Amino acid sequence: MNQYLKDRIEAGLEDMAPDILEQILAQEIKPIESEEELFGQLETDKYGESWPPQKKERSRWRKWKACISGIAAMFVLIIGLAAAQEYQMIEGEITVDVNPSISLNINHKGLVRNVEALNEDGEAIVKEMDVTRGDVDAVLDNVFEMLESNRYLQNEKSGVLVSYCYTKESKKVESKIKSAIVGLCVREPNCTVYSQKIQKEKEAVEHARAEGVSLGKYYFVNSVREKSAQVEQLAYKKTMEEIVTYIDDNSIPVSEMGVRMYTNNVQVKDIADTVLADTGKTGAETDKKGKKDAIVSEADPVNKESGNGESAVPADTGTTNVAVTDNTSIQEPEPPVVPPVENNTPVMENAVGELPEPSTPEPGPSSAEPDSSGTSQEPAADPGIVEPVTPSSKDDAKKAEIQETVAQLAISFVDAELLEDGSVIVTWDAQPKATGYDVYCRTASIDEYRLLEEGISENVYIRTNLAAGKSYYFKIIPYIIIDGEKYSGTGVSSSKVDIPVRED
C-alpha cells in the first residue's frame, strides 16, 4: 500500500478512535498467568496453537515428510527403475541472486524438486521457507517473500537476478518465473529484476565456482563488464544492489546484454529472446491455479507508424502491470496473455495482432459488432460492420428501441489523473444503462485512439506501467449488450496526462 493511501486511512482511523490511553494506564497491572489464558479461545481450525507459524515445528514435520517420501522413492526405484530415475533427475535450475544466492532444482515435469542455498545468506533464507517444492511460481514467490521480509528488497537500488537453465524448452516454466517476478515488482516498486537464460558451460561453471558466485551471477557480471567502459572491473561478489547502482551510474545498456529487465512503472527494453518472442498463446498455458491475475501481458501493440514499441500494454482488468517491451522492429508483437476472468470482461485475444489497420476510426454512436458477449472480439472499430437487419416490423420496433437506448449511452466527461505512484486513474460519468465500458488511449504523437482495455464494469480505470516521459489521452466508450449483441455509445476524451520520467 503506498504511504499516501496508508496515511489517509490512518487519519480516518485516528478520527474514529476513542481517547483511551489514560484510562488504560490508570488501571493496575494484573499479570495474566499463562498463554492459555491469553489465547485460549482461538479456534484450532483457524489459528491453532501453531500460529504464528512455528517454523521449527514445521520444518521438523517437513523433514519427516521428506523422510517418508525418500523411502517411498526407494520403493518406486525398485519397481520401476527407469521411470523413477527420470522423475528424480534434475532437468533444470533457477538461481536467485540478491545478496543471498538460492537455487531451485527443477525436474523434468517442470516442478521444483528442492531448494538449496549457494551461500551463507542464502541458507538463512532457505531455512525460513515453507514452499520448497512444487510449482515454480509458488516456490519463487516464497523466495521473494522471504527476501522481502528480510528487508533485502526495499532500498532504492534493490536488485534481483533470476537465472534459469533447462535442458529442454519450457514455456510453462518460463511463464511461471515471469509471473513470480511480476508479482514481486508489483509489491516492491524499488526493486529491479533481471532475468536471463543461461547455459551450463563447463569452463564457466568452473570459473564461477572459483569466484565463489553462482553461474548466473558470473555470466551477468561478465556481461556488465563487457558493456562497461570502466577500467576497473566490477567484482563478481558485489551484491545485486551494488550492481544495480553500478549499472545506473555507468549507464550500462542492459538491453544489449541478453537479459530481461523488470521494474514497476517503467517500460523496459528487452532483446531477442527467441523462446518467448515467437510464443503464440502463452496465455493459454497460464494456469489453473490461483495465480491467473498476477500474470502479465507480454504484448506490445507495436506502433507501426513510429516503429518503436512505446504504447501502453493491454492487460487484464484486475491487476497492475509490469511492462516488457520489444524494441526491435524485427520481432513480431506478441499477443496478450489473458487469463480467464470472472465478470463481464470479454476475453481479449489477438487484439494486438488485429490492430494494424492504420486508419482505425473510433466507434461511432450506434455501431454494432456481431459478436457474442464473452468471446473474443475484433477491435471495436471496424467500419465494415453493420447491424444485422431483419425485415419484420416487430424487429424494426425493437431495433428502434435499441437505438434509442444506445443513444442514451453518452459519456460527457472523462477525467484522467496521475497518481503519486506513476499510475493513472481514469474516471467518467457512469452510464446506468451501460453493460460496460471500453477504454481507448492514444499518445500525444499519434492521432488515433487504440483500444486499451475492454469490458470495464465500473466507471473507474487504473492503469500502471505507462511509458515514462510520454503523454496520454484517454477516451471511454460505453456499450450495452442486448441479446448477445454489443452496441457502443459515445464518449469523449480526457485531457492530457504526462507520465513523469522515472528518476533512478
Add this chain to the structure above:
Amino acid sequence: MSEKKVRIPPEIFGKIAAGDRHAFEQLYRLTYKPMFAFCLSMTRNNEDGEDLLQETYIRIRNAAHLYREQGNPMAWMMKIAKNLYLMKQREKKNRQIVDFEEYSDSKEFAFDQIKDVDNQLLLKQLFLNLSEEERNIVILHGLMGLTFQEVADKENKPLGTMITKYQRAIKRLHKLVHVEGKEA
C-alpha cells in the same frame, strides 16, 4: 515509492511489564490505528470496537511479560485482540437473557467523526464495500505489516490468492483517492 515500515522494538514489552508507562504509551501510539481497524473489522461497529480496543490494550499490558520475540509483534497483539473478541462472542451466546441492545442494528460505524471527506469515503469503502477477505488482507498486510506469507498462513489460503486479493482491494481503495492538490 516504498512505505515506511513501523518498527516496534521488541524490548518494549519487557519495559511495559516492568511498569514503564512511557513504553506503553509509545507502543500504543505506534500501533493503535491498525489495531483499531482490526477491532472494527471484527465488531462491525464503533461502540463495540472501542470497547474491544481498550480491553485489548489492557490485556496487552497485563500480558507483556509473556511476550517472546517471534517476528512481527503486531501479530502477537492481533492474536490477543482476536482471542478477546471470541471470548466475548462466546459470552453473548451463553447469555440466557436476550439483550435487546445486542440485537438492534443501531450500532454503527462512526464514519461521520472523520473530518476529511475523502478519508471518510475511503474508510467506508474499507469497512462496508470490500469483502471480508479483501479487508483482512488490507489491514493485516497493508496496515499492520504482516507479510503475505504470514497472512496466507493465518487465513489458510494460498499465497497467490492473497497477493491478488490485495492488489484488487488496493485498486478499489485507490479509485476513491483523487490526487486533487498536493496533500500536506
